Amino acid sequence: MIQILLADDDAVERTALKEILRSEFDAEIIEAPDGQVALDLLCDGLRPSLCIVDLKMPRLDGLELLQRVRRDIKLGNIRMMASSASRDRETILALAKLKISGYLLKPYDAAKTIAQIKQAIGDLLAAPKAQNFARNLLVKTIFIVDDDEVSRTALRDILRSCGQWEILEAKDGQDAINRLYGGLRPDLIFADLLMPRLDGFSMLQRIRDEPTLRTLRVVVTSADNDRDRVRALAQLQVSGYLLKPFDPVKVIQSLKAIPDVVISLPKPPSTTTQTTPAVPVSPPASEQASPSPAATAPAADGAPAPEPGEQKAPA
DSSP: OEEEEEEOSOHHHHHHHHHHHHHHOOEEEEEESSHHHHHHHHHTTOOOSEEEEESSOSSSOHHHHHHHHHHOTTTTTSOEEEEESOOOHHHHHHHHHTTOSOEEESSOOHHHHHHHHHHHHHHHHTSOHHHHHHHHHHOEEEEEEOSOHHHHHHHHHHHHTTSOEEEEEESSHHHHHHHHHTTOOOSEEEEESSOSSSOHHHHHHHHHHSTTTTTOOEEEEESOOOHHHHHHHHTTTOSEEEESSOOHHHHHHHGGGSTTOOOOOOOOOOOOOOOOOOOOOOOOGGGOOOOOHHHHSOOGGGOOOOOTTOOOOOO
16 A cells, blocks of 8 residues: 655645545555645655645645655655646746746646656556555554654553554644544554644644544553543543553553454563482481381372371371
8 A cells, every 4th residue: 555645735625535545555644734734744754655745735735745755864755746826937937946846737627637657656556466455454553642752662562562553643732633633543552742833732632532543442551640631531531541651561451452463471580490300319328217107108099198297197
């Protein structure tokens, strides 16, 4: 499955292009309402197979977005296409210098649009679909949202010790919401409560208020064991509440919120120690005595044998 990021402030245009793409490609389509949101998604780690950007957008237009992407070492290799209703020659020449993979004219012509996209990502489309389909069935996606890098790393290490997951991360609630609004649908979200820009509680409220997101499973993480806060979170239908520092056992238990999940429990370290068996020392021959029949005979009916020196009571 390919992943395509659409950046356009016109929802009607995004829908039109989305329908064309879905008619031809097996694609996950992520939407951004302007260039700034698209740039935030890319800076947060999103790496789409193709990014299609409209030239005229608020906050950050398509040309500026393309220039910033090309200047960034981590983003410079992303395949970018521009879309516009303009046929201005100077604009097209400027875009060519930014090494775009194509220029889509509005209103979109389905056949021409599909042909240009196939030309831009043809090598990716040659990958066997069966392999991608199998991977999507087997691998669950977990989204870690926390501004504390140490906490994200600790949680990530615990998760990787008990199964194969696709683990995505966001540095605060606003980054997470942008990606969820853009189309990300993880199987489980771990969200910290205290974060800059947008805290975990506000993020969770937005998720529950959005019809396309409200069924997402969210486990809240915090160092605070405030009962009133926990009760408030319960009303937002959280799937769990984990206290920091993380207890690996409780983290693994929280994964049961994912339907049909297979958890590979980490093997505990071996506690057995090898000891050298004691060598019995035989007493001198003069001190050895012949054991009595009562001491050597097995006890009847499974009763314990009498201890040395103990007399067995007559039947």
